[in-house]
Amino acid sequence: MDFTEFSDLYYVEPIFRPPSEGKKSLLVTATVGCSFRCTFCYPYRDKKFSIRKVEDIKRDIQKARTIYGSRVERIFLLDGNAFVMKPKDLIEISKESYLIHPNLQRVSAYAHAKDIIRKSDEELAEIRKAGLNMLYLGIETGDDTLLQKINKRTTAAELAQAAQKLHQAKIILSGTIILGLAGSDPDASRKHAIATAKLINAMNPKQTQEWYISALTLMIPPGTPLEKDLRSGVFKPLDHTGVLRELQQILLHSSDDLHGCIFRSNHASNYLALKGILAQDKKALVQAIDKGIENPRYLRPEFTRGL
Numbered sequence: 001m002d003f004t005e006f007s008d009l010y011y012v013e014p015i016f017r018p019p020s021e022g023k024k025s026l027l028v029t030a031t032v033g034c035s036f037r038c039t040f041c042y043p044y045r046d047k048k049f050s051i052r053k054v055e056d057i058k059r060d061i062q063k064a065r066t067i068y069g070s071r072v073e074r075i076f077l078l079d080g081n082a083f084v085m086k087p088k089d090l091i092e093i094s095k096e097s098y099l100i101h102p103n104l105q106r107v108s109a110y111a112h113a114k115d116i117i118r119k120s121d122e123e124l125a126e127i128r129k130a131g132l133n134m135l136y137l138g139i140e141t142g143d144d145t146l147l148q149k150i151n152k153r154t155t156a157a158e159l160a161q162a163a164q165k166l167h168q169a170k171i172i173l174s175g176t177i178i179l180g181l182a183g184s185d186p187d188a189s190r191k192h193a194i195a196t197a198k199l200i201n202a203m204n205p206k207q208t209q210e211w212y213i214s215a216l217t218l219m220i221p222p223g224t225p226l227e228k229d230l231r232s233g234v235f236k237p238l239d240h241t242g243v244l245r246e247l248q249q250i251l252l253h254s255s256d257d258l259h260g261c262i263f264r265s266n267h268a269s270n271y272l273a274l275k276g277i278l279a280q281d282k283k284a285l286v287q288a289i290d291k292g293i294e295n296p297r298y299l300r301p302e303f304t305r306g307l
């Protein structure tokens with residue numbers, strides 16, 4: 001069922017959520033917009049950032065029960081970095097969600113690295129105990145220079161720390177990296193690939209635990225600072241072969257000690273959809289990329305790529 005299609009809850013369009021939170025998740029507006037301003041990101045550019053009152057969020061959670069009965073199994077808290085909210089508020093919202101929806105199994109949200117590392121280990125453990133059990137983290141790259149360039153307002157060290165804090169709290173991490181983010185310069189692309197692999201290695205959990213790394217391929221939507229750079233010639237995009245070689249470099253430089261890491265590149269922005277577990281499927285994934293480069297018919301055509 002598509003919870004967004006006929007929902008009567010409070011939403012501020014446009015609405016974005018991870019593909020894995022598609023039709024199965026009830027979307028609840030906890031925040032509007034994003035408190036950050038990355039140069040490539042457009043969904044929240046026209047939304048003034050705000051945090052909703054907890055009573056209003058709880059009212060939506062209750063309203064959903066009258067609309068959907070006991071069918072809600074997953075809740076995704078909107079918008080761009082709902083995890084910026086105070087721990088006590090996230091705990092209250094999560095507890096209310098499980099209280100009201102008897103079949104609920106998952107509460108999740110997008111987070112920025114700083115939203116995670118500002119919370120203590122004890123606070124994260126409490127949030128997990130209340131049922132917020134999955135977070136989507138935009139990693140983008142492990143290259144600090146590039147992170148600064150895209151105005152991510154974090155570093156590779158903070159991203160690694162955020163991942164380890166989530167593992168420790170047993171909150172499932174789903175991180176995304178962006179292929180092509182460094183543009184067409186071969187040295188910049190290589191630096192992005194190697195630094196990203198190094199960061200993924202630093203995110204490896206100390207104990208056996210499921211975690212996700214998904215690759216997206218850069219899209220440059222109109223109205224973003226990056227689009228301005230594209231139009232002025234400051235930014236030159238990487239072609240599809242370069243993007244695939246970049247992904248191959250990331251995989252080749254990823255550690256053979258990675259465990260429990262479910263890797264995917266099945267997002268609509270990608271040229272080649274791959275899925276495997278790292279490190280065990282590393283060799284097969286690298287070979288599949290070679291096959292994709294040699295046989296462009298396996299690749300998603302440029303005009304069908306999307307966000």
Ligand code: SF4
Pocket residue numbers: 034035036037038041042044080081112138
């Ligand atoms: S933190 Fe995420 S949602 Fe917010 S502007 Fe950056 S990429 Fe967009």
